[in-house]
Amino acid sequence: MGLALRTMEVTDLGFAGSLSVLVGWNQTARDWERLLAVEPEGCFIAEWDGKRAGTATTTCYGTDLAWIGMILVHPDFRRHGIGRSLMGHCLDFLKGRAIRCVKLDATPLGKTLYDQLGFRDEWTLARWEAEKLQILATAHSGPIRPIREADCPRIFDLDARAFGVSRRKLIGQLARQGQGLVMESGGRLEGYGMMRSGMRADYLGPVVASSPEAGIALSRALLSGACGKPIFWDIPDQAKEAVALAQTLGFIQQRQLIRMHRGENLDPGEPHLQFAIADPATG
Numbered sequence: 546m547g548l549a550l551r552t553m554e555v556t557d558l559g560f561a562g563s564l565s566v567l568v569g570w571n572q573t574a575r576d577w578e579r580l581l582a583v584e585p586e587g588c589f590i591a592e593w594d595g596k597r598a599g600t601a602t603t604t605c606y607g608t609d610l611a612w613i614g615m616i617l618v619h620p621d622f623r624r625h626g627i628g629r630s631l632m633g634h635c636l637d638f639l640k641g642r643a644i645r646c647v648k649l650d651a652t653p654l655g656k657t658l659y660d661q662l663g664f665r666d667e668w669t670l671a672r673w674e675a676e677k678l679q680i681l682a683t684a685h686s687g688p689i690r691p692i693r694e695a696d697c698p699r700i701f702d703l704d705a706r707a708f709g710v711s712r713r714k715l716i717g718q719l720a721r722q723g724q725g726l727v728m729e730s731g732g733r734l735e736g737y738g739m740m741r742s743g744m745r746a747d748y749l750g751p752v753v754a755s756s757p758e759a760g761i762a763l764s765r766a767l768l769s770g771a772c773g774k775p776i777f778w779d780i781p782d783q784a785k786e787a788v789a790l791a792q793t794l795g796f797i798q799q800r801q802l803i804r805m806h807r808g809e810n811l812d813p814g815e816p817h818l819q820f821a822i823a824d825p826a827t828g
């Protein structure tokens with residue numbers, strides 16, 4: 546029978562979740578559900594001889610940009626061409642949607658394959674990890690407060706400036722699910738940020754701010770809500786103030802990732818405004 550690729554169904558979420566746990570990734574069942582809800586026709590399962598063996602997800606941001614994520618092959622089925630076929634399937638799907646640019650955040654293992662498929666390096670980011678956070682009795686106050694539904698249009702605008710294109714569907718879903726804060730001063734939205742639970746650690750991100758001061762204040766406020774679990778924080782290397790804050794708070798760099806793109810990268814955004822990305826699977 547060999548390899549077959551098909552659309553992911555809700556009934557595959559258990560398999561998908563167990564695979565990401567097996568390889569030690571941080572995504573929860575809720576993260577998988579969100580990926581499937583945002584792009585129900587663009588998430589895929591690979592089967593090898595009728596057994597589920599791998600996963601892939603896509604997330605479209607209009608037709609300007611799409612993300613490929615969760616490229617995972619079960620260790621028992623690696624080096625059979627499954628990863629390459631899943632990537633080809635995603636790229637065909639996105640071509641059918643006339644997407645101009647495709648991006649992903651590559652692990653060193655994935656990068657070998659993505660180089661072969663024509664992806665080019667854009668910038669680097671790193672996962673930072675804190676086992677136990679030292680600081681932070683400061684609850685949020687003053688210009689920092691929980692996100693309200695009415696904040697969403699301004700959040701989407703600021704996010705689009707930092708990310709390059711609008712990702713309102715994804716950010717809207719995250720805002721409804723996570724513990725989110727905004728910073729507002731003089732009627733102006735200075736930034737927003739979220740924290741959510743992960744399989745291995747709580748996850749700080751996305752955090753987007755129009756100034757380093759706002760990014761620092763929001764990150765500190767979000768981290769002050771941490772409840773003792775380890776914390777992961779994925780930071781673009783260009784967001785130097787975020788990196789400095791992570792180091793000050795005792796975060797340790799755990800691994801490097803490479804943001805890669807394929808196709809015309811006309812909307813690179815402003816990575817230094819991204820104090821924390823949303824998820825390597827979605828950007």
Ligand SMILES: CC(C)(COP(=O)(O)OP(=O)(O)OC[C@H]1O[C@@H](n2cnc3c(N)ncnc32)[C@H](O)[C@@H]1OP(=O)(O)O)[C@@H](O)C(=O)NCCC(=O)NCCS
Nearest residue numbers: 616617618623624625626627628629651652654655657658
């Ligand atoms: C990366 C991963 C998806 C590759 O899946 P796979 O089905 O084994 O990949 P393929 O068999 O299609 O290999 C495609 C090419 O990638 C490269 N490659 C894959 N695994 C490799 C390895 N362990 N060492 C070196 N090159 C490797 C090779 O060039 C390979 O082509 P070849 O076999 O013709 O030489 C899989 O190893 C995996 O799930 N890793 C853990 C999760 C991860 O890092 N995913 C990437 C997220 S960005």
